[in-house]
Amino acid sequence: QVQLVESGGGLVQAGGSLRLSCAASGRTFSWNAMGWFRQAPGKEREFVSTINWTGGSTNYADSVKGRFTISRDNAKKAVYLQMNSLKPEDTAVYYCAGGRASSGSPHETDYNSWGQGTQVTVSS
Numbered sequence: 597q598v599q600l601v602e603s604g605g606g607l608v609q610a611g612g613s614l615r616l617s618c619a620a621s622g623r624t625f626s627w628n629a630m631g632w633f634r635q636a637p638g639k640e641r642e643f644v645s646t647i648n649w650t651g652g653s654t655n656y657a658d659s660v661k662g663r664f665t666i667s668r669d670n671a672k673k674a675v676y677l678q679m680n681s682l683k684p685e686d687t688a689v690y691y692c693a694g695g696r697a698s699s700g701s702p703h704e705t706d707y708n709s710w711g712q713g714t715q716v717t718v719s720s
Contacts, residue, residue, distance in 0.1 A: 598622040598709040602692045605714030608682055612718070616677040618692030618711055629697040630668065630675040631707060634688035634716075641691065643702035647675060655700035660686075682718045689713040 604616040616632065631646030645656045645666040654666050665678040675692060693707035701707075 598624055598694065600692045600694060600709055600711035602690065602711045602714040605690060605716045607717045607719065610682060610684055610718055610720050612682050613678070613680045614682065614716060616679065616690055616692075616714060616716075618675045618677075620673040620675075620694055620709075624673055624694060624709075626696055627694045627709075629699065629701065629707075630692065630694040631697065631701075632666065632675075632677045632690055633693060633704065634686075634690045635713075636685075636688040639688075641704065643704075644690070645677060646697065646700060646702065648699045651699070653699050655702065657702070679716070682716075684718045684720045686716060687718050688716060690716050 599621045602618045628649045632644040635641040647654045647666045663681045667676045691713045692711040694709045695707035697706035
């Protein structure tokens with residue numbers, strides 16, 4: 597059984613920064629990617645970013661390109677999301693996900709393990 601635990605969310609003013617962390621435990625040997633998704637109130641969950649577990653290739657949603665950076669630590673089975681220049685529209689619950697996703701996949705269905713989510717609130 598796989599468990600994902602996110603941390604690092606919180607309240608920040610517009611223009612500020614936050615760093616999200618996600619630690620995986622359990623049987624992750626079949627994974628080849630981890631990613632971040634988010635869900636704002638009243639909206640569907642959407643793709644934010646993903647990173648390939650071996651080669652480290654990344655993919656970002658257009659809305660966060662140039663502001664967010666995803667990284668990984670294979671030894672710790674962890675993935676991070678550095679969020680800079682935050683905007684009120686970034687307010688959402690952020691979810692970490694892992695699975696056998698093809699490189700750069702933005703599709704939820706490609707990720708079979710999910711964390712419980714961490715709240716990010718950006719005030720204007």
